Amino acid sequence: MVALDVGGTDVKAAIVAADHTVIHRVRRPTRREHGVESVLATITATAADLAAECRRQTGRAPLAAGVVVPGIVDERTGRAVFSANLGWRDLPLRDLLTQQLDLPVALGHDVRAGGIAEGRLGAARGVDEFVFVALGTGVAAAHVVGGRAQRGAHGGQGELGHLVIRRWGPRCGCGNVGCLETYASADAIARQYMRTAGTLSDPRTDISAEQVSRLALADDPVAGAVWSQAVAALADGLVACVTLYDPALIVIGGGLARSGPALFDPLRAALADRLTFQPHPEVVAAELGSEAGCRGAALLAQDLITSAAWHPAAEATA
Amino acid sequence: MVALDVGGTDVKAAIVAADHTVIHRVRRPTRREHGVESVLATITATAADLAAECRRQTGRAPLAAGVVVPGIVDERTGRAVFSANLGWRDLPLRDLLTQQLDLPVALGHDVRAGGIAEGRLGAARGVDEFVFVALGTGVAAAHVVGGRAQRGAHGGQGELGHLVIRRWGPRCGCGNVGCLETYASADAIARQYMRTAGTLSDPRTDISAEQVSRLALADDPVAGAVWSQAVAALADGLVACVTLYDPALIVIGGGLARSGPALFDPLRAALADRLTFQPHPEVVAAELGSEAGCRGAALLAQDLITSAAWHPAAEATA
Numbered sequence: 001m002v003a004l005d006v007g008g009t010d011v012k013a014a015i016v017a018a019d020h021t022v023i024h025r026v027r028r029p030t031r032r033e034h035g036v037e038s039v040l041a042t043i044t045a046t047a048a049d050l051a052a053e054c055r056r057q058t059g060r061a062p063l064a065a066g067v068v069v070p071g072i073v074d075e076r077t078g079r080a081v082f083s084a085n086l087g088w089r090d091l092p093l094r095d096l097l098t099q100q101l102d103l104p105v106a107l108g109h110d111v112r113a114g115g116i117a118e119g120r121l122g123a124a125r126g127v128d129e130f131v132f133v134a135l136g137t138g139v140a141a142a143h144v145v146g147g148r149a150q151r152g153a154h155g156g157q158g159e160l161g162h163l164v165i166r167r168w169g170p171r172c173g174c175g176n177v178g179c180l181e182t183y184a185s186a187d188a189i190a191r192q193y194m195r196t197a198g199t200l201s202d203p204r205t206d207i208s209a210e211q212v213s214r215l216a217l218a219d220d221p222v223a224g225a226v227w228s229q230a231v232a233a234l235a236d237g238l239v240a241c242v243t244l245y246d247p248a249l250i251v252i253g254g255g256l257a258r259s260g261p262a263l264f265d266p267l268r269a270a271l272a273d274r275l276t277f278q279p280h281p282e283v284v285a286a287e288l289g290s291e292a293g294c295r296g297a298a299l300l301a302q303d304l305i306t307s308a309a310w311h312p313a314a315e316a317t318a
Numbered sequence: 319m320v321a322l323d324v325g326g327t328d329v330k331a332a333i334v335a336a337d338h339t340v341i342h343r344v345r346r347p348t349r350r351e352h353g354v355e356s357v358l359a360t361i362t363a364t365a366a367d368l369a370a371e372c373r374r375q376t377g378r379a380p381l382a383a384g385v386v387v388p389g390i391v392d393e394r395t396g397r398a399v400f401s402a403n404l405g406w407r408d409l410p411l412r413d414l415l416t417q418q419l420d421l422p423v424a425l426g427h428d429v430r431a432g433g434i435a436e437g438r439l440g441a442a443r444g445v446d447e448f449v450f451v452a453l454g455t456g457v458a459a460a461h462v463v464g465g466r467a468q469r470g471a472h473g474g475q476g477e478l479g480h481l482v483i484r485r486w487g488p489r490c491g492c493g494n495v496g497c498l499e500t501y502a503s504a505d506a507i508a509r510q511y512m513r514t515a516g517t518l519s520d521p522r523t524d525i526s527a528e529q530v531s532r533l534a535l536a537d538d539p540v541a542g543a544v545w546s547q548a549v550a551a552l553a554d555g556l557v558a559c560v561t562l563y564d565p566a567l568i569v570i571g572g573g574l575a576r577s578g579p580a581l582f583d584p585l586r587a588a589l590a591d592r593l594t595f596q597p598h599p600e601v602v603a604a605e606l607g608s609e610a611g612c613r614g615a616a617l618l619a620q621d622l623i624t625s626a627a628w629h630p631a632a633e634a635t636a
Contacts, residue, residue, distance in 0.1 A: 072595070082595055129471040141562070145468070152564025153447040154597040159561045162595070164554065167484075175594035236482065243477045244459070244562050246470025276493035277390070277400055277480070279472040 001301040002050045002065040002103070005110055005293035006030060006043060008085035008137045012290065013046050015054045015062065016298035020121060022291075024053055036088045043067065044100045051103070064104045066113070066301030067097060068293050070138060073109040074155035080107070081155060084173050085138065106300035110134070111158060112149035113296025114253055114288070115142030121295060122287035123251045130249040131241050132286070133160065134293075135234070135256035139181050143245050161185065163240055165233045183233035186210075186255055193226045213259035231263065235270030242271075242278050253286030260285070319619040320368045320383040320421070323428055323611035324361060326350060326403035326455045330608065331364050333372045333380065334616035338439060340609075342371055354406045361385065362418045369421070382422045384431070384619030385415060386611050388456060391427040392473035398425070399473055402491050403456065424618035428452070429476060430467035431614025432571055432606070433460030439613060440605035441569045448567040449559050450604070451478065452611075453552070453574035457499050461563050479503065481558055483551045501551035504528075504573055511544045531577035549581065553588035560589075560596050571604030578603070 005012040007030060015024040028046055031038045047065055054062045071083030078094025080086075094107035115124075115132030124130045124144070132142045132149075139161030142149045150157050161181035162174050169178025182188050186209035191200065193212045199205035209230075215223030238250060256263060268283050288295050323330040325348060333342040346364055349356045365383055372380045389401030396412025398404075412425035433442075433450030442448045442462065450460045450467075457479030460467040468475050479499035480492050487496025500506050504527035509518065511530045517523035527548075533541030556568060574581060586601050606613050 072597075084595065143562075150463070153566035153599070154564055156564040156597055157562065159564075159596065163558055163561050164592075167554075176592070236485075240481055240558055241562065243481050244461075244475065244559065246472055246474040246477075248471035274482075274494070277402065278477065279390075279474055281471070 001298045002047055002054065002062045003294050003298035003301060004043060004047060004050075004065070004067045005113075005297055006039070006067065006069045006086070007110070007293075008032060008070065011042055011046050012294045013050055014291075014294050014298065015050055015057070016295070018302065020295070020298070022295075023057060024050070026050065030086070032086055036086070036091070039086050039088075040096070043097065047097070047101050047103075051101070062103060064106065064301040064305045065097065065101055066106045066108065066297035066299070066304070067093070068108040068110040068113040068297040068300070069093065070110050070140070072154065072156040072159075073107065073112075075108055075112075075151060076155075078105075078107045104301075104304055106297075106304040108297060108300045109142075109149070109151075109155065110293040110296075111140040112142040112151065113300055114286075114292030115144045115149045115251075115296070116147070116299055117288055117292045117296035118251050118253065118286055119144050119147060120299060122292065123284050124249055127249045129247055130251060131245055131247040131281075132251045132253060132292075133238070133241075134254035135184065135252060136186055136254035136290075139185050139234075139237070139254075141241060143241075143247070160237055160241065163237050165236045180233055180237040184230045184237070184256075189226060189230050189256075192229070193223060196222050196226060209256055210259055213256075213262040217262045227262070228266070231266045232270060235267060235274055238267075238271055238283075239274045242275060242281060246279065247281050250281050250283045251286050252283065253289065253292050255290060257285050257289070319616045320365050320372065320380045321612050321616035321619060322361060322365060322368075322383070322385045323431075323615055324348060324357070324385065324387045324404070325428070325611075326388065329360055329364050330612045331368055332609075332612050332616065333368055333375070334613070336620065338613070338616070340613075341375060342368070344368065348404070350404055354404070354409070357404055357406075358414065361415065365415070365419050365421075369419070380421060382424065382619040382623045383415065383419055384424045384426065384615035384617070384622070385411070386426040386428040386431040386615040386618070387411065388428050388458070390472065390474040390477075391425065391430075393426055393430075393469060394473075396423075396425045422619075422622055424615075424622040426615060426618045427460075427467070427469075427473065428611040428614075429458040430460040430469065431618055432604075432610030433462045433467045433569075433614070434465070434617055435606055435610045435614035436569050436571065436604050437462050437465060438617060440610065441602050442567055445567045447565055448569060449563055449565040449599075450569045450571060450610070451556070451559075452572035453502065453570060454504055454572035454608075457503050457552075457555070457572075459559060461559075461565070478555055478559065481555050483554050498551055498555040502548045502555070502574075507544060507548050507574075510547070511541060514540050514544060527574055528577055531574075531580040535580045545580070546584070549584045550588060553585055553592055556585075556589060556601075557592045557596075560593060560599060564597065565599050568599050568601045569604050570601065571607065571610050573608060575603050576607070
């Protein structure tokens with residue numbers, strides 16, 4: 001299987017065997033700054049290189065490709081409906097890639113695929129109903145029930161990053177104000193730190209959200225304030241997830257989950273503070289880390305070739 | 319089928335034939351002010367009276383009973399886990415009623431049952447994925463996917479009334495602050511009107527939420543302000559539902575849906591204002607009105623006797 005997780009910054013890609021072993025990994029810049037055409041070129045070149053590598057290493061062509069992308073994705077029609085980060089609107093991405101790669105392609109949503117991967121291979125093994133939250137450049141959630149990530153009527157379920165947390169908050173890229181992403185995404189945390197520290201306009205002082213979390217643990221007052229605000233906003237968003245989804249477990253993945261106790265200790269405390277009558281779900285770190293989306297893409301590709309019903313092209317090659 | 323919808327104020331009950339015709343209706347005070355035992359006595363007496371009426375009118379005993387209640391309900395175990403309104407905690411209600419009524423009993427959640435009824439018999443016929451919102455003494459939502467109302471891991475999904483809308487808002491009965499119910503439940507609207515009009519302590523001036531909506535339409539400034547605040551809070555709650563569930567349709571039921579255009583016109587405008595990239599679902603009034611829960615209870619009873627797997631007792635009598 002060839003698997004690609006197309007993010008705002010990088011494409012994480014891998015060759016994955018049927019027993020879920022990762023045979024080969026690559027990571028390339030998405031090049032979204034050059035527009036949709038350039039993102040598409042990155043996807044097809046990466047997939048083609050991996051297919052060649054697969055033939056070289058295993059002597060066989062890959063059976064299928066799984067490609068997962070952010071934003072609103074309609075898995076049924078194979079369309080990438082909307083992504084603020086990647087700039088596309090209603091793109092028939094599955095069919096485009098099927099043609100260009102000459103392979104059956106499963107198109108999925110990055111976070112829903114990550115949720116499926118955590119459920120089958122990671123932190124939520126054996127849990128029937130859980131929420132997977134990806135904290136990175138963006139923030140999104142997948143509500144997984146009985147091994148399936150719920151999609152919604154238009155493929156737009158789980159847009160946790162655009163839940164309005166503070167109605168007086170900052171303007172979000174989506175056009176609304178006070179969305180969770182404006183407080184708790186990696187970008188927002190880094191920018192808020194630099195703004196508060198007065199270094200926003202100085203590129204030499206660029207800092208990552210992970211560095212902010214480490215500074216906060218080391219009692220840096222600016223980092224502490226920024227980090228607390230992000231954790232509080234995230235807790236508010238998770239309480240909304242608990243109230244509307246009622247999961248047994250919350251799995252936190254994405255780059256920010258690497259912050260470890262700096263994230264999980266105050267987050268669990270804030271949740272315990274805010275939940276009243278609702279059953280309290282456990283909150284744990286994802287096990288597949290930043291690979292969840294890519295591993296999920298491989299699972300989608302595998303499901304595609306074991307179920308020809310998913311995509312007609314699969315019949316010919318399975 | 320004997321069907322009961324146990325609310326905070328009234329029990330709405332009916333005898334319903336297999337073709338969904340309502341043969342007989344009754345409505346009785348729940349008598350929650352006398353405690354859990356008294357609520358249970360109301361339920362069993364009402365069900366017994368309906369069973370007798372069923373024998374009188376049709377010459378046959380009912381095949382099953384469906385009972386739906388508010389709060390957190392675990393349909394799988396038949397337990398009423400929690401209801402602030404009715405005062406119970408972890409009550410094995412299905413088994414208690416099965417014994418007392420000597421009938422197979424399906425226990426359900428009032429709003430999930432109402433959602434199922436609107437999906438099979440009402441405003442959401444033919445819609446695969448929708449949200450049913452009950453606006454009454456309380457506020458709750460059911461997310462219905464493929465004819466099934468999602469329950470959550472603990473039977474607590476859809477507690478929309480306890481979504482925090484304003485973190486600086488009033489204290490809610492659930493222990494949190496600023497829950498949607500403190501703005502947009504029928505009680506909250508009536509009380510807020512009386513508080514603003516300065517008549518809260520005068521029982522002669524008791525007013526209903528429906529009257530507030532009519533006064534608001536007639537340009538009463540106090541009613542207008544209270545109503546606008548309720549509609550704005552409700553719109554914020556529905557935007558959260560759209561963001562996390564992505565439904566194709568929102569069906570509004572419960573007593574407040576009777577307010578008609580006074581509710582739906584500003585609510586649709588407020589949703590259109592607040593939604594940015596999300597697909598906009600249609601917002602329509604429930605067709606079954608305040609009967610949705612009771613009709614849903616009848617459907618649960620019917621499902622029980624057509625699927626003996628649901629409850630072992632059904633096998634003997636179906």
